[in-house]
Amino acid sequence: MIKANFALRISILGVFCFFGGHSFAQTNSFSKQFETYFQLADTLNQRLTLEKWRTINDKDPEFITAEFNCLISQSTSERLVLGDDPESQEFIEMMSADSTLKGNPQYIFSETVYDTAMLTKAFISISRGIFLYPNRLDMRFGKVYMIFKMKNLEYFTKEIIQTLDYGQSINNRWKWTNNDAVVDSTKFLLMGIQEYVQQLNESEDPQNSKYQRLISESVLKYYPDDVVFLTNLAVTYINEDNSDKGLEYLLKAEKINAKDPIVLFNIAVVYGSIKKDKKKAKSYYKKAMKYGDEDMKRSAKEQIELLKKA
Numbered sequence: 013m014i015k016a017n018f019a020l021r022i023s024i025l026g027v028f029c030f031f032g033g034h035s036f037a038q039t040n041s042f043s044k045q046f047e048t049y050f051q052l053a054d055t056l057n058q059r060l061t062l063e064k065w066r067t068i069n070d071k072d073p074e075f076i077t078a079e080f081n082c083l084i085s086q087s088t089s090e091r092l093v094l095g096d097d098p099e100s101q102e103f104i105e106m107m108s109a110d111s112t113l114k115g116n117p118q119y120i121f122s123e124t125v126y127d128t129a130m131l132t133k134a135f136i137s138i139s140r141g142i143f144l145y146p147n148r149l150d151m152r153f154g155k156v157y158m159i160f161k162m163k164n165l166e167y168f169t170k171e172i173i174q175t176l177d178y179g180q181s182i183n184n185r186w187k188w189t190n191n192d193a194v195v196d197s198t199k200f201l202l203m204g205i206q207e208y209v210q211q212l213n214e215s216e217d218p219q220n221s222k223y224q225r226l227i228s229e230s231v232l233k234y235y236p237d238d239v240v241f242l243t244n245l246a247v248t249y250i251n252e253d254n255s256d257k258g259l260e261y262l263l264k265a266e267k268i269n270a271k272d273p274i275v276l277f278n279i280a281v282v283y284g285s286i287k288k289d290k291k292k293a294k295s296y297y298k299k300a301m302k303y304g305d306e307d308m309k310r311s312a313k314e315q316i317e318l319l320k321k322a
Contacts (some may be wrong), residue, residue, distance in 0.1 A: 150187075176230050206241070213247060225248040300312045
């Protein structure tokens, strides 16, 4: 399997978006109240705070993010499910008392369910916020996060591309909570997008490759020398058994950064596992060892040993 790129995780808006806005002293008080009630999961006082806040300034960007978080929280619940395909990391396997019975094992696991009406209100709220404050990246990432959670990958991909396009129109002068400027905003934007591409790549659904490619191509349209997204694009082709096209992009990435251990490792994988060229594979694994961290060195060494035995 091709080694995925690492990126920092972007969190849902959560309690990271509660500060400031218009009429600072008063709305800051509302922000602090809401944050307290949100952390306590006190939905009644969350709603009461939002109602008071709404009468003062329902266009305050911090009000909008607070309302979005409240609606998302209220729309989400967990239920126990009996089935044969546990999606959660924690589950209980049901064993039959009769060991002679055959068939697929059954599991009890938790499943996230959403109140559709409440979720719709949340999306209407955050879409209104993005319309009023199109340079608020926290709002856009919050919306993208929930669309991704809902597994609507076509809509999710569209929102990612729209964010990229709008970022170009403002030279990526993004704002975050309290309208603070995002530091190193282009890098921050691309790291956030990469986190989602990485999760798509880790999924076993082959359909995800289409969305990875659309996102990667959209990034490369503006940043053609971005090694991370050149690698992403290469992986989509390799996963679709087009190793020649994938290798083409990996070698392009190597020309841009000949010391990137992930690129070097991936090239080695293509040569070793697909093209059966042990000599080139070993050469690239050794390069990955030279420039990579301890985990990379260990992985590359293991692959070299496997090549010796093959």
